Amino acid sequence: MANAFVAAFEILSFGAIIVLIVLGLGIIASMMGIFNFAQGEFVLLGAYITYLAYSRGIPIWVGMVAAPFLVGALGFVLEALIIRRFYAAPIVAMLGTYALGLIIRESVRGLIGGFYLTVPEPIGGSIDIGTMHISAWRFTIIVITLLVMVGCYLLLSRTSFGLRMRATLENPSLARASGISTPLMYGATFAFGSALAGLAGALIVPVFSLASSPSWSAVSGHSSVPLLAPA
Numbered sequence: 001m002a003n004a005f006v007a008a009f010e011i012l013s014f015g016a017i018i019v020l021i022v023l024g025l026g027i028i029a030s031m032m033g034i035f036n037f038a039q040g041e042f043v044l045l046g047a048y049i050t051y052l053a054y055s056r057g058i059p060i061w062v063g064m065v066a067a068p069f070l071v072g073a074l075g076f077v078l079e080a081l082i083i084r085r086f087y088a089a090p091i092v093a094m095l096g097t098y099a100l101g102l103i104i105r106e107s108v109r110g111l112i113g114g115f116y117l118t119v120p121e122p123i124g125g126s127i128d129i130g131t132m133h134i135s136a137w138r139f140t141i142i143v144i145t146l147l148v149m150v151g152c153y154l155l156l157s158r159t160s161f162g163l164r165m166r167a168t169l170e171n172p173s174l175a176r177a178s179g180i181s182t183p184l185m186y187g188a189t190f191a192f193g194s195a196l197a198g199l200a201g202a203l204i205v206p207v208f209s210l211a212s213s214p215s216w217s218a219v220s221g222h223s224s225v226p227l228l229a230p231a
Contacts, residue, residue: 002132013138016145017204023152024196031169031189034083034093038101041108042194046071046201048108051119051210060122064202071198076191083190084183117210141203148199165189 021043028036036042046067053063078100086093121137156162167175168185176182 002130005132006134009134010138013135013141013207014204016142017200019145020148020196020200020203023149024193024200027152027196028190028193031165032087032186034087034090034097036190036193037094037098038104039193039197041101041104042071042075042197043201043204044108045074045104046198047205047208047210048111048201049198050202050205051117054119055117060119060206064122064199067202068195068199071201072191072195075194076187079187079190080183084186087186112210119206121206137206141207144203148196161188 021039024042025036025039028034028039049067049070050060050063053066054060082096082100083093086096121135123136123140125136126133127136127139156165164175164180165185165188167178167180168182172182175185
């Protein structure tokens with residue numbers, strides 16, 4: 001019974017990461033009408049940024065906090081320079097994200113080389129529940145995911161930013177006539193969805209090692225977390 005509970009808990013913690021990835025995908029798809037095939041590579045990028053910060057002697061928490069912001073900033077730039085040009089042709093836009101994903105993945109593959117790169121868990125140890133022992137870090141992942149979900153709901157439903165985002169989604173022409181900068185909203189939306197993927201990568205890299213070859217995929221319809229291997 002104890003082993004079954006621990007196994008279910010580990011599945012739940014991994015599912016929390018998937019929730020972050022899918023949440024970002026859903027925000028981009030519903031708002032912009034395109035499917036981001038580079039979402040998995042944004043996860044990878046968030047994981048690599050966290051590792052890079054740790055390898056430079058920067059506290060791992062700093063790397064984890066920085067990862068979603070840096071990935072989101074990259075997403076904002078990519079949306080403005082490339083993806084924005086193809087909104088009239090969603091299929092072309094999706095192919096563009098696929099190409100961007102390949103570039104990101106192969107770039108990180110070249111930086112990693114043939115090594116397995118590991119990052120320690122920021123919160124080590126376990127939580128004891130009777131005779132059962134569950135990972136403190138996996139529990140933290142679940143808590144952070146729940147907080148992010150609540151935060152996303154409040155952001156989209158209770159703030160002026162969320163109101164402008166929903167207005168742009170419902171009727172872009174009317175939103176523009178009302179003075180809302182729809183290009184800015186599209187860029188912010190893509191950046192937000194990308195940042196969620198970067199956060200997912202930052203949270204999961206202490207559990208899964210960065211490696212030079214794919215070990216598991218097929219989360220986002222493309223290669224999600226394509227260069228992560230069980231630690």
